[in-house]
Amino acid sequence: MITAQALTKRYGDRVAVDGIDFTVRPGIVTGFLGPNGAGKSTTLRMVVGLDRPTSGSVLVNGRRYAAAPAPLREVGALLEARALHPGRSARDHLRWLAASNGIPTMRVGEVLEQVGLDGVAGQRVGRFSLGMGQRLGIAAALLGDPPVVVLDEPVNGLDPEGIRWVRHLARDLAAEGRTVLVSSHLMSEMALTADHLIVIGRGRILADCSMRDFIDEHAPAYVRVRSPRAGEVTAVLADLGLDFEPDPDDPAAVRVLDADAATIGDELHDARLPVHELRPVESSLEEAFMTLTADAVEYAADAPRPRGRTLVGVPA
């Protein structure tokens, strides 16, 4: 269980985290989402005491992280995979971590095997690929067999097999009754992994609900109807009193929000209108996320430059 209350972090004038409250419960995987610069990493760093909150508090199992006598046995965290010395071997890295928290040395071998690094345990980690470093970071998080596991961008640099592995790991850890908090930019991956979502933008909580509710609320499912006689189709839909909107991607299509494909198909058949496409569309987490965070993006890409002016090769 992780509990944040009015948690705030300021860097000078900039408010990175703005008085947020949330609870991460055991037994499920909670996804932590937000655009770049939203305050995710800062929040996670405060969870494990790396950054001091400007005000407010965040408690792990009812107490401050730093108050735990052996914190690695309470919270296993992967924050930045590269938080290690490149000249040290994977085994030695885990050995000192174990020693610092009174964790039996045999755990080192166990977690190395669990993450699939037992074959390269003696190699210096500076030579590790991004994915291997990530696995080592996960091994470090699991070392103390903690009831709370925090994984920040755990699938960065992992191959498809590794991504699958992390997904199953997170779900297994939750199934064992642990509290699992995972952040990721990969929406499709998050949709498969998380049961519950906490979405943060510009330092504030934008949503804190189940995955299903989040998608339904921010990007509801619809039926896409495409016809060469779109004008007449919309007239029929309007007559039926259905809620629909034009499809932004295709002028010949509309999105019907409150009827199923069968009903719409039957009605259009009765009206003797040709239908080229009639398709129920389940919204993705990505769409829901984009809708919600559209105005909360801190570092949006620049709009494309207007064409027509030569920007290169201008004669002096």
Next chain:
Amino acid sequence: MLEAERIKFWSVRSTPWSLLALVVVGAGFTTLTCWANAEWLAGADAGDPPTAYITFGIQLAQIAAIVLGGLTITAEHGTGLARATYTAVPRRGRVLAAKAAVLAGVLFVAGTFTALLGYLGGNHFLALHGIAVAWDAPDLQRALFGSGLYLAVLGLFTFAVGLIVRHTAAALTLVLGVIVLVGNLAYALPGGWGEWVAKLMPGNAGGTIATPVGFDPAALGPWTGFGVFCAQTAALLGVGWWLALRRDA
């Protein structure tokens, strides 16, 4: 915690290399200096007592101690390891105390061993010219153990600077500059105040413990000088400690 920092200290290659450099260069340079100067020292017009040369190599060995002391802490911040360390042990004071203890302990042993080895090597050549320094010569044993003490505190001095600046190159440059360069240049300062500045420079004050008889007759006494150096180191450690507990990792 001590065990964790001990594992960390010995599991990077810079540690054995620095220590090897410290011993070889330190003992070797003492031996070399004694070999080169033995004949002159044995002569009638010698200006220095032979004992002034018997721990001379520590002047070079201190560079390795500075590097090791600095790396012990700046490698943490330079590589991001500090985040793992402070996550594992949020009570940062305990981390720092363990690191300092491991560093000082190892440097004390290595420094004393180096001085002893240098004494054996250097004394061999002094003995050839009939001016051997006896094992029970005044201040000799104090200087041998003092070499260990000096390097241990010098390591801590650099450790403290590293804790404050959090950057390997900056920390090493600063300390090497102050100890080696500025320390020697300060002797060129004029007048009584210049003499005091020179005497109180950390390397000059602390180094007195590591030589039976110094070259500079005006230098502080060995324990006084070492005391001054310890006080300077303690002050820096205090600042570094205070900062470490407050800064974000």
